[in-house]
Amino acid sequence: MGDLRADGGQAAYRPRRSVLYMPASNERALEKAKTLPVDALILDLEDAVAPDAKEQARENACAAARSGEYGSREVTIRINGTGTQWHDEDLAAACAAGPDAVVVPKVGSAQEVRDLVAAMEAAGAPDRTSLWAMVETPAAMLHCEEIAAASERLTVLVMGTNDLAKELQAEHVPGRQPLLTGLGLCLLAARATGTAILDGVYNDVRDAEGFAAECLQARQLGFDGKTLVHPGQVEPCNEVFAPSAAAVEEARGILQAWEDGAGAGVVTYGGKMVESLHVDTARRVLTVHAAVTGTAPRG
Structure with a gap:
């Protein structure tokens, strides 16, 4: 049973319980990722990479995506956002490499989705390369259904909860009460359009109990999985998001x-x-x- 798309069709189910960000500038991390029991990888060119390492990270991520050495893991590349000095080259290189998806931060409107899809097609992205849109601003929360429905090439919404908290001037608290309205709006949008949706990251990698609680909350809310910042978070996340x-x-x-x-x-x-x-x-x-x-x- 796949996820229902807006056109009434069925998309084949693909597990995305654990989705790990890996800095593409770190070649050892990219090698380690081949052995992790993770469902998907986001090879990061954005936040985790210093400006003077952006070009090397781009080359590393594209080589990894082409390698075919990651088994059944879904391999995606997060490029730098629209309007940054690296965006156009990142997008062109990622599309040429043909990963499972291109992940774009701070997507705020349906028109931006359409523009990104047009740019992907112009850059020769293969049909298998989808778009994952990060939604992480109040405007994105309020327009999430329009964003999710803007293109069939957009298959996954990724919550950017750190940026959302910053934009809301909210505090990070157990239970995430300040973020629940935004999380709920995006979940509604995802289910209304048949789009997969991933919860945001948990920042304190030393707090196993807090992480487990947030994974459980995300599963109970209806998320398909969670984005992660440390390999040690993978197995606990897999366990929570798998049926008991x-x-x-x-x-x-x-x-x-x-x-x-x-x-x-x-x-x-x-x-x-x-x-x-x-x-x-x-x-x-x-x-x-x-x-x-x-x-x-x-x-």
Whole structure:
């Protein structure tokens, strides 16, 4: 079961539980990434790279994207934002390299998405290279549905929660109450348009308990996964965003009860009434489980 696109079609499900930023200027980090149990990588040319290292980082990221040495991991390149001195060359080089996606920071409008897609096509980006838009300003929150619906080439929204907090003049607090309105607006936009959506980063890499709590919150809110800043965050994040053994067992039980009760009118499982919406949810749980474990779906 894929994510529903705005045109009513189905996009194949691809796990993005853990999405790790890696500074493309750090060749050792790029090599290490080949061994990490991460679903996707963002090879970063922006915040994590000093101005005098931008060109080398660009070359490293493009070489990595071309290498085919990252297995099933989704490999993306985050370029410098529209209007910066590096943007045009970053975009042209990334499109020529043909990664799974080009990630663009601070996307604030549907017109910017259309302009980026036109620039990608002009630069010869292969059809397989999608656009991931980072949404990280109040304007982006308020126009997120328009942004998500602007092009079928845009497949993922990435929350930029650090920048959003800065723009809101909000504090970073447990539970993220100041950010919940923006997170909710973007989640609504993602689900309305069939676009995947990733939560923002957790800054304190030493705070395992706080990180786990924020992963759980993100999963409960409905995010597909979370962006990460340290390799040590990968496995805990994968665990939270994968269906638990109990959830898988329940999903299989719901589907079996639904099949057994076909034509019976009322179907129950575990003392609870089962409707088609529960069946859809159960199927999605099993699809995610199959994708992250490499097994064929059952039920």
